[in-house]
Ligand SMILES: O=C(O)CCC(=O)C(=O)O
């Protein structure tokens with residue numbers, strides 16, 4: 001990452017092909033399996049870190065966060081991304097257990113910025129129903145969907161395609177505010193009839209998970225409860241509901257161009273594979289594979305700001321899936337629209353001067369509006385001091 005900054009390149013924004021997935025399947029799958037025991041990743045046997053050149057780089061996690069049964073790991077494909085798994089159910093146990101899990105969350109947030117959570121308390125049927133409602137929405141006739149189209153990024157619900165960035169031409173999306181739900185749900189699509197019920201249920205549940213994670217992260221950053229009570233409980237939730245067609249031979253494989261999310265945390269639910277993240281230790285794209293019933297979490301720009309650079313935003317993109325059309329629902333959590341995010345005063349001193357200017361979600365929307373045509377200008381870069 002540092003190297004890319006020095007060379008003046010913006011992380012993750014190189015044109016397609018500039019950061020080849022050179023580690024994906026670089027070693028035949030069987031060889032990796034045979035070698036696995038020789039140098040097991042410190043994340044333990046449940047880590048799907050099968051590219052050994054990356055596995056050894058990560059700090060140790062407690063056993064509590066390695067509890068996905070081996071037989072549940074995806075078997076048909078191997079992927080090289082070390083993917084830590086946090087068992088959220090353990091946060092509610094005794095204080096010693098809780099503090100070990102909190103330590104695990106601290107490590108992954110500082111070192112990688114992404115992880116997956118299991119035992120999060122959202123049932124498979126709630127997740128499946130949300131994906132189904134989203135999928136049904138995108139099957140509606142274009143005229144119906146375009147009723148939600150708008151150039152105004154502040155509209156409570158907005159339908160569009162990503163074609164303006166001229167990279168991700170084939171993605172359709174619906175974005176809407178989701179918290180407080182009683183305020184926003186009236187603007188959500190009424191068709192398909194299941195949309196409000198199923199997406200509403202998922203939105204409320206995923207917000208609970210985000211608050212749980214946020215509480216743990218504030219604890220590790222040594223930040224007081226007032227952040228939680230005053231800023232996050234009153235905070236915003238934006239759902240970005242995406243639909244990508246199946247990859248075709250002729251078109252680009254990029255479904256969504258590289259970017260980082262503006263908020264503190266993003267929790268992502270997807271119907272199938274397609275997400276890639278830039279691995280901070282190697283600065284190359286890594287394919288993310290979803291564990292059964294897990295949700296993918298990553299750190300956003302405002303977390304990097306609040307933590308004064310201790311935690312880094314994650315650059316990610318979506319590729320089209322060659323086998324099927326894909327739905328993803330990104331739930332992005334932040335402060336309220338006009339609430340400014342600053343580097344926490346507790347994390348600023350003579351040795352660590354503030355690295356970023358203050359900004360709000362509203363400032364982010366202004367930034368996007370002002371840079372509609374400039375796809376290389378990223379929000380976090382604009383905040384750097
Ligand atoms: O579709 C995905 O996997 C990623 C979606 C995403 O990054 C977003 O909506 O911000």
Ligand SMILES: [Fe+2]
Pocket residue numbers: 259260261266316330
């Ligand atoms: Fe994103």
